[in-house]
Amino acid sequence: MSTLTIPESVPAAFEDAEQLRKAFSGWGTNEGLIISILGHRTAAQRRQIRQAYSDVFGEDLLKALDKELTHDFEKAVLLWVLDPAERDAVLAYDSARRWGPGDPVLIEIASARSSEELFAVRRAYHARYKRSIEEDVAFHAKGDFRRLLVPLLTAHRYEGSEVNLRLANSEAKVLHEKIGDKAFADDEIIRILTTRSKAQLLATFNAYHNDFGNPINKDLKSDPKDEFLSALRAITKCITCPEKYFEKTIRLALNKMGTDEGAVTRVITTRAEVDMKPIKELYYKRNSVPLPRAIKKDTGGHYEDFLLTLVGED
Amino acid sequence: MSTLTIPESVPAAFEDAEQLRKAFSGWGTNEGLIISILGHRTAAQRRQIRQAYSDVFGEDLLKALDKELTHDFEKAVLLWVLDPAERDAVLAYDSARRWGPGDPVLIEIASARSSEELFAVRRAYHARYKRSIEEDVAFHAKGDFRRLLVPLLTAHRYEGSEVNLRLANSEAKVLHEKIGDKAFADDEIIRILTTRSKAQLLATFNAYHNDFGNPINKDLKSDPKDEFLSALRAITKCITCPEKYFEKTIRLALNKMGTDEGAVTRVITTRAEVDMKPIKELYYKRNSVPLPRAIKKDTGGHYEDFLLTLVGED
Known part of the structure; x- marks a missing residue:
């Protein structure tokens, strides 16, 4: 139920890495080339490209992207290039550190992932931040929210279909x-x-x-x-029904006075390969406007192009 | 720091399985043979024997042992043959279901294992009981104990040495x-x-x-x-200092009016391959009696022989 489109014959990872290197070199940055590569590769393919880039050029692709890109486009591409578990760890970290009761990010990560996916996020959090996610959340969140969020994030729910x-x-x-x-x-x-x-x-x-x-x-x-x-x-x-939840989140983010780019980026980068297709269908049903058209209206430039690449055409 | 002794040349797993089958057949059971095999194999070797037994005889070794053995000896051998994570899952399940505030088993499992080991227990619990460990503990434990045990069991502590x-x-x-x-x-x-x-x-x-x-x-x-x-x-x-904790647990279990065989079995089967050597040393220091001699005094029969095999000589 992904909205990604992958070319029939995908170049080898080192070729993609070389094209990206070209996109970074010379006058200015070739954002279109970056989008045409990274916006059409699966998580596993992006991981290989990142590995190849590091092998060939001795630099982390994320560092290179960080130098070349700016603003919302940069944030979206960086999140997108990360492995899903690492991406969630980054989102959870940011959310835990500046935690406020209205922030839904930790709830999304704890509740809209499978048990194994959530555990992979906790492992990635260790590796990246030298701390546990529950340690940061229990430290920053207070009162009833702490009592709710810590067990939510540390749960390893049984995933079978048996029901009592x-x-x-x-x-x-x-x-x-x-x-x-x-x-x-x-x-x-x-x-x-x-x-x-x-x-x-x-x-x-x-x-x-x-x-x-x-x-x-x-x-x-x-x-x-x-x-x-x-x-x-x-x-x-x-x-x-995570699709419904995410449809509403992106709807509110786009309809806000001043689009909430953070939420738009988060929903699209975390759901594009998961359930963006049903989210898109629900969006159209609920708003009578196709999601890509709504994105076009509220965003611009390379950021717009990149989001549209991920969610696909009308 | 294990007290197990493994023979220099270990027979192939299928040979061990055949010997065990012999120990079960004919008049009575040859407990000595069972101890001489299973009491001198590592967790990985026991897993292979269990697999070989099932491949060759189409029966789970645990089922066969369950039929042949009785009482404390049976309980000890069954726990011993299980993989460490599965063994902890069984202990945790029993403890959660008949939970009372004086029961230390869940605390031991949550606090004296590494983060990855604890997570393996949670996975084994899913597989075996079609539920999560936190689900059972949160359901059975009440009040402050629930507030303590659930985060303890669901933690995935950072394991690095960095200290703030x-x-x-x-x-x-x-x-x-x-x-x-x-x-x-x-x-x-x-x-x-x-x-x-x-x-x-x-x-x-x-x-x-x-x-x-x-x-x-x-x-x-x-x-x-x-x-x-x-x-x-x-x-x-x-x-x-888990060794000190387990030294005290086994000391109290042996010194009790009427030995607490459950605790003795638990400590020995869970620690024999981990830190039984320092536990034994601490035991001698604290009690001026070698642990094997204390075990001899308070237990008997095949149960005694088996425990002594696991903790080794004076």
Whole structure:
């Protein structure tokens, strides 16, 4: 469900590396050439190019890109060239260090990745920052958010499809009681959302809807400005339908007075190879405007070209 | 620092498997033969034997052992034959399901293993029980113990040797303040103990000792019967000097009115290939009796023979 287009015959990694070197040399930088290569290679191919670049020219490709590019285009390309786990580690680090209750990045990384992917992020965090992700998050986040984010980020959820329906019913009841009491940060809500498998949570949310009449996310919207409630809603959405969650994130980022480029870049670089196709379809359904057209309207220059390369045509 | 003795020339795994099959067949079971094989093979060799047994005889070696052996001897051999991560998963499962505040098993597994070893346990737990370890622990443990055990078991501590001395000083101060206020289950104590790297915690405990005059564990002993305090002490000991912790565990298990075979078996099967040599040395220093002699005094039969094989001679 990727929106990437890969050429039928992909050049060898060292040829791509040499083309990139050419794009950096001489007068100015050939951004078009950079986009035409890196925007049409899979994560595994980009990793090989990075390796080849370092082997041939004795320099990290990321360093070279950092010198040549600027602004939003630079940020997007650098994130894109990173391995997915390393990219998430970078995003998580930035988010943890300047953490605020409205920041959804840690929730996305903890909830919209598989258990093994999340663990790879934690390993990459060690390698890059000489610390653990939970160490930084527990240090910077406070109170109820810490109580929610640390178990969320350190979970290794079971990934099988087995579901215990009796448990789903009883935990739906627990959730309903706590939400009814407005005890949103109750230990039991946090325990259920942060430890149960995604299949089990889906069953629990279905039981909630069936037994109590509302989808759980509707009941978690009693105060739309409460940031802890937003965090809980983001978790349930990232678990049950990440495409919908990301469609909304990019919609709000584009519709903002002054586009939120950080969010646009994050969603596109992290989802292009995962589920950008359904995100694009949902976007069109919800906004009656194709996502590429919306991106064109709100961005410009090489940044625009690069994003459009990643999300593909209308 | 293992106490295992491995023969100079180890038979091929399929030969060991055939010998074991012989030990099971005919009248009665040849326990001596079983001990002479399995008690003198490394974890990797035992894994190969288990694989060979299954290939040749179409049966899991564990099942066969389960049929042939009984009581404490059976429990010890079964734990021993399991891969270390699987063995820990079994111990953790039993402990989580019948969890009580005095049970140290989850703390040992979370604190006396490396980060990668602990993660391997979590993977083995998924495979074996179709659930996550944190799911079971969060469900069964309550209150402050849950708040302590879940982050402890889900941590993936940084393992490098880098230490931030300023942080060590400031967190030693935080620990001292909270302990002084008898706020033992304070969020900050839990955060520090469950997220910081072992190297960093060592520096913090040293700063604590230097700045406030007592080792932290002494200050955590204000009420020797308080089980939460025991848990905190077990964590600091498993992190700073696991050999000492396990020496004490086996000492108390042997000295008990009615030996605690569960604890003896657990310590010996989990530590024989790790640090049983220093544990044995510490045991002799502390008790003026060699550990093998103490084991002889308190156990009997094939169980005794097997334990002595694993810990080696005086």
